[in-house]
Amino acid sequence: MDKTDIQALKDFFLHDEFARQNGIKIVEISEGYARTQVRIEPRHLNAGGSVQGGVLFTLADLAFAAATNSHGTLTVTSTANITFVRGASTGIITAQAQELVNSRHLPFCEVRVTDDKDNLIAIFTASGYRKEGTPSY
Numbered sequence: 001m002d003k004t005d006i007q008a009l010k011d012f013f014l015h016d017e018f019a020r021q022n023g024i025k026i027v028e029i030s031e032g033y034a035r036t037q038v039r040i041e042p043r044h045l046n047a048g049g050s051v052q053g054g055v056l057f058t059l060a061d062l063a064f065a066a067a068t069n070s071h072g073t074l075t076v077t078s079t080a081n082i083t084f085v086r087g088a089s090t091g092i093i094t095a096q097a098q099e100l101v102n103s104r105h106l107p108f109c110e111v112r113v114t115d116d117k118d119n120l121i122a123i124f125t126a127s128g129y130r131k132e133g134t135p136s137y
Contacts, residue, residue, distance in 0.1 A: 006030070009069060019062045022055065026066050032099035034066030039092050050087035051121075056095075057082050060111040060124035063097035068107045068128045070099075075107060080126035091116040095124070105130050 006029050013019070013026055019036075022044070028035040036059050038044070046052040061077060068075040094114050101108035111124040 005072070009066065012069075013062065013066060016062060016065075019058055022058065024055075024059050024062055026062065027094075029066050029070055031070050032067055032102055034063045034070065034097045036060075036063040036066070036095045036097075037092055040088065040090055045089060048087075050089050051093065053082070053084060056084065056093070056113055056122050057124070059093060060095045060097070060113055060122065061126070063095040063111050064109045064124065064126045064128070067097035067099050067109055068130075071102065071130075074131045075128040076131065078106070078127050078129045080124065082122055082124045084122045086115075086119055086121050088115045088119075088121050093121060105132075 009029055010026055024036055024038045026034060027037050038059050040051055044051050044055045060082060061080060064077065095111050097109050097111040099107055099109045107128045109126055112120065113122040115121055
């Protein structure tokens, strides 16, 4: 991917209103890889004072989407699983997606979610579906 393609993909994901309105940003994209981040605010916390699981899922899912869409074909999530291993309540949370399988129709990706001390918060795995005939970014 060249810089123009990367910027076009980042611009495409600006239309993800849910992620954008929750402060989730794409920090980096390269072919088969993406990194997203969110700065934890009170609105992200659950009743127990930890980051709400939906925030972590959305953070990881956006990283998955950016990584798998980096090939220029619209890819949507078909299955996803998240395992929460540690809570977080402050700082910056990062999700790093690495595409493990880049197949024509069914990519597979692992996303590691960490806090700003590099503690593992969650592991997200997902498969996608690549839509043929969709426009490039």
